[in-house]
Amino acid sequence: MLMTEQRFDIYKFQMLVFTFVIAAYVIASGADQLGHLQISATLLALMGMSQGAYVGGHATADNLRPLQEQLQGMLSLQQRYQASNDAQIRAELQLRFRQAATQAATLFGSIYGRVLSPEMLELPLEAQLPSASA
Numbered sequence: 001m002l003m004t005e006q007r008f009d010i011y012k013f014q015m016l017v018f019t020f021v022i023a024a025y026v027i028a029s030g031a032d033q034l035g036h037l038q039i040s041a042t043l044l045a046l047m048g049m050s051q052g053a054y055v056g057g058h059a060t061a062d063n064l065r066p067l068q069e070q071l072q073g074m075l076s077l078q079q080r081y082q083a084s085n086d087a088q089i090r091a092e093l094q095l096r097f098r099q100a101a102t103q104a105a106t107l108f109g110s111i112y113g114r115v116l117s118p119e120m121l122e123l124p125l126e127a128q129l130p131s132a133s134a
Contacts, residue, residue, distance in 0.1 A: 070103055074097060077096055078124070080093055081093040081128075102121055105120070105121055
């Protein structure tokens with residue numbers, strides 16, 4: 001119930017806690033007379049802020065998803081590069097990694113307004129070192 005894509009979702013947790021707070025308030029105010037229930041302006045403001053944080057959090061998460069997927073693809077390319085012993089395949093994977101990194105840098109720049117340096121777009125040095133099994 002509190003998970004999104006098999007990860008703990010803080011926004012769902014916030015909604016659950018706030019739901020219990022409202023339920024406790026309604027019960028304490030007299031659940032038998034719901035027609036006469038008065039919700040304070042402070043509680044209404046807190047409800048609005050809670051909903052705003054929930055919606056804003058999901059909007060932000062939706063904006064980050066393409067970048068996260070691009071980074072996952074780069075990690076996969078890096079792992080394939082490290083597992084390969086063929087120089088031609090490694091050169092192709094390195095080229096594909098650079099292209100994926102360029103796309104990730106563009107996404108990063110559009111989200112955060114920062115430009116990444118060109119050396120950050122290369123395959124990490126530790127990935128380029130010969131592995132112990134090679």
